[in-house]
Amino acid sequence: MSILYIMVPVALALAVTALIAFVWATRSGQFDDPDSQPYRMLFDDEPVDDKRDNSPPPKGE
Amino acid sequence: MTALASSNLSPDVANGVACDHCGLPVPRGLFEPDATVQFCCNGCRTVYDMIRSHGLDDYYRVRDTVDAPRQSARTSGERYQGFDSPAFQAEHCHAVAGGCYVCSDLRLEGVHCAACMWLVERLPKMLPGVASVRLHLRDAVARVIWNPQETQLSSIASTLDRLGYPSHPARHASAAEVRKRNERTQLIRLGVAGACAGNNMLLAIALYAGEFSGIEGQYATLLRAVSAGIGLLSLAWPGSVFFRGAWVALRNRVASLDVPIALALAAGGVAGLVNTIAGTGEIYFDSLSVLVFLLLVGRWFQARQQRWADEAVGLLGSFTPTMCRIVRDQGVAEVPTDSLTPDAIVEVRSGELIPADGVVTVGMSKVDRSLLSGESVAVPVEPDDEVFAGTQNIGSTLHVRVTSTGSDTRVARLMHLVNEGVRDKPAIVQFTDKAAMWFVTVVVAAATATFIGWSLAATTSVAVSHTIALLIVACPCALGLATPLTMAVAIGVAARRQMLVKNASVFEALAGTGRMLLDKTGTITRGRPTVAEWVGPDWLGPVVANAESHSSHPVARALVEAYGDVAIDRAERIPKDVEELGDGGIRAMVDGRPLLVGSPRFLASRRVTLKNSIGDKLAEFESRGLTAIGIALDGTAEAACALGDKIHAAAADAIVGLAKQGWDVTIVSGDAQGVVHRVASEVHLDESRALGGVLPEQKLELVGDNANGRQNTVMIGDGVNDAAALAAADVGIAVEGGAEASLAAADVYVAAPGLMPIVELIELAKRTKRVVRQNLVIALGYNLIAVSLAAAGWITPLIAAILMPISSATVLASAMSVALGSRS
Known part of the structure; x- marks a missing residue:
């Protein structure tokens, strides 16, 4: 079981790495706005032209 | 104009036509038989034209994709010149990218769905010089970065306005920065506490398992040392908020739940450290890390809910218009309100806000002072009368000689009082905090009794270990977690009900x-006039509403609200050549006859015959303190309408x-x-x-x-x-x-x-208070059992490990019951 002397530090090192990544992500503002991001990925960067047919709004009478 | 309708409105709504922009029904008064597109309001028309002219028709597709709620657009038509003033720029803007670009946060009205985000973030395509726009959907704050050589903030704000998003400056830029930094620190603290708790639980499982199945001494020492290291880290950094809170509470002699929490954390930390070094006894660090993490989770949720509510109403108010018209010898010029000085003469047209305190020099009008004084009836003013900044001129054009500006105005002095009030506000002592002080007293008494009892019955070292165990199990963890969560749930329930x-x-x-x-x-x-009484032929109501539908005057809006949805009975009665006259009236042609709508004084000045029953009715309305509006056809009063502030x-x-x-x-x-x-x-x-x-x-x-x-x-x-x-x-x-x-x-x-x-x-x-009390009873009940067991010396790590999650889970379930109760 002396492998523990290696495995415990390795496990701690992994945990610290994850923590550093989290701190970096927070500091760079990635958790500032969790509400908008899920929608933003749905929008195309450039509107596709051939889909225009569907786009005009319904006409009134 | 923020009516919401179900999103499944079809283009041809049962009893009308859908607006081509927002899909809400078009009021009959605004239906245009010859037009190919129909709108429910002018806001929607402006936005539709704007979107079309920039080739952003995809907005409508995006909106259908995200299934957004329907909301009619509202534009303010403001020109936002004040946004370009150096004072504004200094307060709300800062240079980025080495000074080549300027960045500012704008709070937008009218943001209601993800499609709004799509549209707002397309701004760089519409306005050259805008580098990027990022909209924070929940706060409705857009961060705009632009090149000051190519465009100005006023153009950006007015473009957003024409898209249906009137903008306001979002908070003081540096205050927002401080707040954001605080939030990030809180989140990092929560993350660190979580990582410590998770890793310490893994070590604890190994140690507990070792206890039952046998573990070699050297490995137990290793695991205990690592656990102590992690535990001390979580106490020293994320856990320091409790020590600081307890210290502040003790120094100011106020009750706080932080005191018993800090007591337990300190007792556990010291005892754990001593036992780790000695190599015998309980080390507690796994429980302490989890404790710190859970308590922080509760607080974080409460802080998040409160901040959201605060942001949602935290508009930076301005009661005076940013621009005003100054009268000089060579004519009238638009200047920023900030640059006004006493003795300047300003022109205030009908419907405008008065920019500064002053004295009327020319003109007779009525001023709506409800914002400042709460008076529901507009006050007539004439030359030499005093008028105040922030009140609205609702009659005809006035010239005002400025007496005081800026922070010397009455409204500014009032705002100063507001700030003082916020600062001196008495704090409400939380029920939980009050209970906490009793709790501390009881725990300290029980700990002393346990220590003395076990010292007499056994050795001092046994007494110390039992007393420490008691102090730790007495930590009001469930309470510390449940109270903020109950509050967070209650704030959420309230927010759903607006x-x-x-x-x-x-x-x-x-x-x-x-x-x-x-x-x-x-x-x-209601705080705004509504139609209280109508005397005259019924067919005239919708006709008047139609004629008034293009005016933004409060009286016009009241009439449109009352009759805008009623159809005009004959096509030839639809008003033509509608004209808004300077002195507060409306003229139009109806069925070839001239229609006049306005106050009795206005009608009299147009030589309308008021010597009939309608004229008497108008006089009666005025004597009752109501606003009287007369409607004349062919020079004879035909209908009388009374407007009042309805309950x-x-x-x-x-x-x-x-x-x-x-x-x-x-x-x-x-x-x-x-x-x-x-x-x-x-x-x-x-x-x-x-x-x-x-x-x-x-x-x-x-x-x-x-x-x-x-x-x-x-x-x-x-x-x-x-x-x-x-x-x-x-x-x-x-x-x-x-x-x-x-x-x-x-x-x-x-x-x-x-x-x-x-x-x-x-x-x-x-209901919230009931649940908080219920939580208190449950949490204290568990603590009571635990403390009794500890005093008797029966507490073992296993019992503690079982009691703690059960008590937390029970109290959490109870906290959620605030939300359940509201649904029934």
Whole structure:
């Protein structure tokens, strides 16, 4: 079981790495706005032209 | 104009036509038979044209994709020149990318769905010079980065305005930066606490398993040392908030739940460290790490909910227009209001806000002072009369000689009072904090008794170990987690019912009884004129509404509201050549006959015959304190309309409900005593409970009188005239349509109309308090069992490990019951 002397530090090192990544992500503002991001990925960067047919709004009478 | 309709509206709504922009029904008065596109309001028309002209038709596709709620667009038509002034730029903008670009945060009205985000972020395509726009959907704050060489903030703001998003500066830039940094620190702290707790639990499982199946001494020492290291880290950094909180509470001699928490954490930390070094006994660090993490989770949720409510109403108010027209010898020029100096002459047209305090030099008009004084009826002014900044000219054009500007105006002095009130506001002592002090006393007594008892019965070392175990199991963990979570859930429930609670401690005050001061204008009444009476032929109503539909005057809006949805019975009666006249009237042609709509004075000046029953009716309306509007065809008065400030539906029921819950309700209004008495009798209040003619400063005094007593004082109001009182009261509640100042000063903003939501809020507060008490009983019950076991020396790590999650889970379930109770 002396492998523990290696495995415990390795496990701690992994945990610290994850923590550093989290701190970096927070500091760079990635958790500032969790509400908008899920929608933003749905929008195309450039509107596709051939889909225009569907786009005009319904006409009134 | 924010009516929401179900999103499954089909293009041809059953009884009408859908707006081509927002899909809501088009009022009949605005239907244009010849046009290919139809709009429900001018806002939608502007936005539709704007979107079309920039080739952004995809907006409509995106909107259907995200299934957005329908909302008509509203534009303000403002030009935002004030945004370019150096003072504004210094406060709200900062240079980025080495000074080549400027960055500013704008808070946008009218943002309601993800499609709004799509549209706002397409701004760089519409306006050259804008580098990027990022919209924070929840806060409705857009961060705009632009090149100052190519464009200006005013162009950006007015483009956003024409897209249906009137902008405001979002908070002081540096204050926002500080807040953001605080939030990130909190989140990092939570993350670190979570990582410590998780890793320590893994080590604890190994140690517990080792305890049962046998573990070699050297490995146990290794695991215990690592566990101690992680535990101390979580106590020293994320856990330091509890020590600091306890220290502040002790130094100021106030009750706080932080005290027993810090006591347990400190006792556990010291004992654990001693045992780790000694190599025997319990080390506790796994429990301590989990404790710190859970407590922080509860607080983080509460802080998040409160901040959201705070942001949602935290508009930076401005009561004076950013631009005004100055009269000089060579003509009239537009200048920023900030640059006005005393003795300048400004021109204020009908419908505009007066930019500074001053004296009328030319013109006769009426001024709506309701924002400042709460008077529901506009006051007539003539030369040499005093007028105040922030009030609205609703008659004809005035020239005003400026006497004081900026921070010397009456409204600015009032705002100063508001800020003082917010600063000196009495803190509401939380029930949990009060209970915590009793709790500390009991725990310390029990610990002393345990120590003395075991010292006599056994050795001192046994006594120390049992006492430490008692102090740790007595930590009010479940309570510390459950109270903030209960508050967070309650704030969430309130928000879903359009009540934004900025500070959870108001639930405490609202759950009790006390004095409740109610403003009249805008709180009990609607605060804007509505049609109270109509005398004349029925077919004329919709015709007048149609003619008035293009005017933004309050009177016009009231008429459109009353008759805009009724169809005009004959096509030839649709008004043509509608013209808004300078002195507050409207002229149009109906069926070949001239139609005039306006005040009796306006009609008289156009030589309309008023010597008939309609003319008498108009005079009667005016004598009753109502606004009289006459309608003339062919030079003869044909119809009379009375406009008044109508009382909210169910206001009387709400006030009876409040009284039944033990509140001592009083109306305090700036309006005339007679009007206030009439309203009081309509809502079944005694005349002695209706105070009229109360100045804003006197409202503040009234609140102050009560704040000195033991009773809670709740102030409910909407205007700037209420803001100081709202800020000073134990609980200030601003109601729908309130001025921005009152929203900023109040603790709660009720965005739903009427007084009924306030009754609901009080019921929610009572339920919240009941759940908090229930949590307290459950949590203390567990602690009592644990403390008794510890005092008897029976507590083992296993029992502690079972008791803690069970108590937390029970209390969490109880906290969630606030939300469940509201659904039934």
